[in-house]
Amino acid sequence: MNRYRKRTFVLELAMIAVALVVAFPVYVLVNLAVRPVSDTSSPIRPTTSPTLDNFSQAWQQGGLGGALLNSVLVTAGSVVIILAVSSFAAYPLARSTARWSRGLFLLVMLGLILPFQLAALPLYQTMRDLHLLGTPWALILFHSGLQVPFTTFLYTGFLRALPRDFEDAALIDGCTPAQSFRHVVLPMLRPITVTALVLNAVAVWNDFFTPLLYLSGSTQQTLPVAIAGFFGQYVTDWNLVFAALAISIVPVLTVYFVLQRSIISGFAGGLKG
Amino acid sequence: MPATSRDQLSPPAAVVPRRPGRLSGRRRATSPWWFAVPAMLLFAFVVLVPSARGVYYAFTDWDGLDPNSSFVGFDNFTGLLDDPDAVQAVWHTLLIAVSVTVIQNVFGLLLALGVNSLIKTRNVLRVLLFAPAVITPIVTAYLWRNLLGPSGAVNSLLGTVGLDSLRQDWLGDPQLALWSVVGVIVWQFGGYSMVIFLAGLQSVPKEVHEAADIDGAGPIRRFWSITRPLLAPAFTINLMLSIIGGIKLFDQVYALTGGGPGHATDTLSTLIYKDAFTLGEFGYSIALAVVLTIIVAVASTGQYLVLARGERAAS
Numbered sequence: 231m232n233r234y235r236k237r238t239f240v241l242e243l244a245m246i247a248v249a250l251v252v253a254f255p256v257y258v259l260v261n262l263a264v265r266p267v268s269d270t271s272s273p274i275r276p277t278t279s280p281t282l283d284n285f286s287q288a289w290q291q292g293g294l295g296g297a298l299l300n301s302v303l304v305t306a307g308s309v310v311i312i313l314a315v316s317s318f319a320a321y322p323l324a325r326s327t328a329r330w331s332r333g334l335f336l337l338v339m340l341g342l343i344l345p346f347q348l349a350a351l352p353l354y355q356t357m358r359d360l361h362l363l364g365t366p367w368a369l370i371l372f373h374s375g376l377q378v379p380f381t382t383f384l385y386t387g388f389l390r391a392l393p394r395d396f397e398d399a400a401l402i403d404g405c406t407p408a409q410s411f412r413h414v415v416l417p418m419l420r421p422i423t424v425t426a427l428v429l430n431a432v433a434v435w436n437d438f439f440t441p442l443l444y445l446s447g448s449t450q451q452t453l454p455v456a457i458a459g460f461f462g463q464y465v466t467d468w469n470l471v472f473a474a475l476a477i478s479i480v481p482v483l484t485v486y487f488v489l490q491r492s493i494i495s496g497f498a499g500g501l502k503g
Numbered sequence: 504m505p506a507t508s509r510d511q512l513s514p515p516a517a518v519v520p521r522r523p524g525r526l527s528g529r530r531r532a533t534s535p536w537w538f539a540v541p542a543m544l545l546f547a548f549v550v551l552v553p554s555a556r557g558v559y560y561a562f563t564d565w566d567g568l569d570p571n572s573s574f575v576g577f578d579n580f581t582g583l584l585d586d587p588d589a590v591q592a593v594w595h596t597l598l599i600a601v602s603v604t605v606i607q608n609v610f611g612l613l614l615a616l617g618v619n620s621l622i623k624t625r626n627v628l629r630v631l632l633f634a635p636a637v638i639t640p641i642v643t644a645y646l647w648r649n650l651l652g653p654s655g656a657v658n659s660l661l662g663t664v665g666l667d668s669l670r671q672d673w674l675g676d677p678q679l680a681l682w683s684v685v686g687v688i689v690w691q692f693g694g695y696s697m698v699i700f701l702a703g704l705q706s707v708p709k710e711v712h713e714a715a716d717i718d719g720a721g722p723i724r725r726f727w728s729i730t731r732p733l734l735a736p737a738f739t740i741n742l743m744l745s746i747i748g749g750i751k752l753f754d755q756v757y758a759l760t761g762g763g764p765g766h767a768t769d770t771l772s773t774l775i776y777k778d779a780f781t782l783g784e785f786g787y788s789i790a791l792a793v794v795l796t797i798i799v800a801v802a803s804t805g806q807y808l809v810l811a812r813g814e815r816a817a818s
Contacts, residue, residue: 234621242622248614249631252690258656259646273649273656274663311545319542322535334539341550343800345751347775348792349553351785352560355567356553375549378542407535436639438754439772443780454641458758461645468649475642486637490630493637497695498702 259479263472284473288460292474296449297456298481304366304441304452305434308373312381312430315374317419320385321411325394335386341379346440349376354443364448369441373434381426388422389415421499428496435482453478554796560786561793567785579790588766589791592774596798599685599770600749607689607745608738611696616726618697619704629701633694640691644758647687648674651759677767680760684768687755692748696741703737704730739810746806750799771795 258273263284265277289295323335353372354363362368396418400410438454445451451459457478464470486493561579563572583589614632618625635643650656651673658670673683707730715725753772756762762769762777769777771791779788 238621241617241620242624245617245622245628246624248617249628252632252635252694254656254660255643255646255650255690258650262649272659274659315542315545319539322538326536330536334543337551338546341546343803344550344554345792345795345799347751347772348557348789348796349550351567351779351789351792352553352556353549372549375545378546379550382542411538432637438639438641438757439776454639457642457645461758471645472649475646478642479638482637482639483634486634487630494629494633494698497633497636498698
């Protein structure tokens with residue numbers, strides 16, 4: 231079963247066919263985004279006169295540059311906070327056997343189940359009262375809290391599987407708990423941090439429901455909401471919409487293809503958490 | 504003996520485990536409770552407190568503005584039972600969650616088995632097939648909205664290959680729209696399931712397969728007796744992710760159909776959004792959110808119990 235047989239070749243062809251079907255929408259996306267508005271032939275026929283006009287027009291009219299910047303800011307800010315507070319919280323949750331620790335862990339598990347739709351509306355009121363609506367801060371705050379249960383859960387599971395001998399040794403050598411966390415535990419958390427980073431960054435970057443609620447009517451949109459707004463405005467002008475969609479996909483796919491090894495293992499790493 | 508850190512240095516390490524009382528005292532000190540405070544404050548502010556308020560508001564006529572709403576008992580919930588749109592939305596939510604879970608995992612497992620073989624393109628295909636999963640769902644949904652339109656690329660493709668009879672108004676036909684939404688989700692996240700199954704498959708040692716091969720077990724028998732039990736953890740994660748994702752579904756429906764045609768594809772999440780922000784019925788909307796919460800809780804604990812038993816049986 232370790233040889234490349236005729237059956238393997240058939241499987242190879244079948245898998246390539248599946249991949250082509252999966253990639254088909256992206257082909258149409260590029261094809262429509264680069265063809266001039268005057269070209270009204272079938273969407274699957276490759277255009278004969280490609281142009282980048284749609285891109286410059288979409289970029290200027292959609293305010294996509296500002297939205298891109300906001301998305302980067304919100305994602306980076308949220309992810310840094312999420313990783314910091316969750317790895318900290320996981321340490322006592324994984325190591326302490328006290329009753330409060332077990333109770334807190336159950337609370338975190340409860341947070342895994344609660345859908346954000348339940349908290350979204352009352353929190354909308356709070357954000358409004360704090361004058362945070364319409365600012366990226368509302369989103370950073372929201373994601374930082376929302377992702378705590380899942381990320382803490384990942385870190386706690388990982389820490390529980392780590393031997394504590396190193397920490398005990400550090401303590402015996404006179405480290406304070408904070409020093410032992412900083413110099414002994416934190417370096418060992420690298421693999422799970424990659425997973426947590428990838429999963430959280432993708433979740434925050436792609437989120438649509440929250441910015442739709444908390445940034446509605448504001449000029450400070452994130453990319454998904456800007457795209458939805460753009461679609462509403464140019465619904466009949468598909469070439470422009472496709473250019474805008476392509477613009478929003480390019481940075482994501484670029485990062486993905488460059489870092490595909492860590493990203494895929496990050497997604498698969500949730501398995502061990 | 505006073506336990507100062509200086510004393511800790513003097514006894515040989517081998518002595519330490521024989522003093523459990525003292526060691527556990529030190530161990531408790533290694534997990535300072537205040538490490539958890541920032542995370543728990545954020546968690547309480549964003550999730551716990553608003554969720555508790557949400558449950559309370561579900562029993563009031565809250566309008567989203569006035570904090571002094573009045574208590575109306577179960578009115579919102581009985582209203583929900585009399586509202587055909589709400590009952591339909593619950594049904595759509597369950598239908599989408601179950602069909603996405605089944606189709607996406609079968610598709611993902613087949614893809615994983617395919618790229619876990621000896622084919623030469625396996626690495627390229629793995630990267631390609633997973634790619635849709637990282638793209639923003641709202642963006643892929645707008646893309647598919649065009650592709651699935653009456654004169655969109657899907658119908659053009661069917662026409663080109665001579666299958667004109669299969670051309671459909673994929674999103675405009677109330678009978679079909681829900682299944683189109685399911686199809687788009689499977690397209691996007693099939694690769695996600697694949698990656699998780701693949702990690703499970705790669706944990707199966709090659710030697711086990713080779714031994715079974717020598718013993719005369721065919722590919723199906725090998726899959727059933729060796730691979731399947733070892734894939735149990737991957738199944739747990741995949742089923743959990745797809746069923747909960749399906750129940751909470753919002754973005755794709757919002758962008759593909761807006762819940763239409765009519766209410767043919769409305770899910771609990773889109774209805775929650777519409778009732779609150781287009782109709783201003785916050786109390787009613789949050790009652791729907793409570794129903795959603797109950798469904799998620801029942802589905803995830805039920806699934807956890809069933810699959811945990813399966814995993815134990817498999818191992």
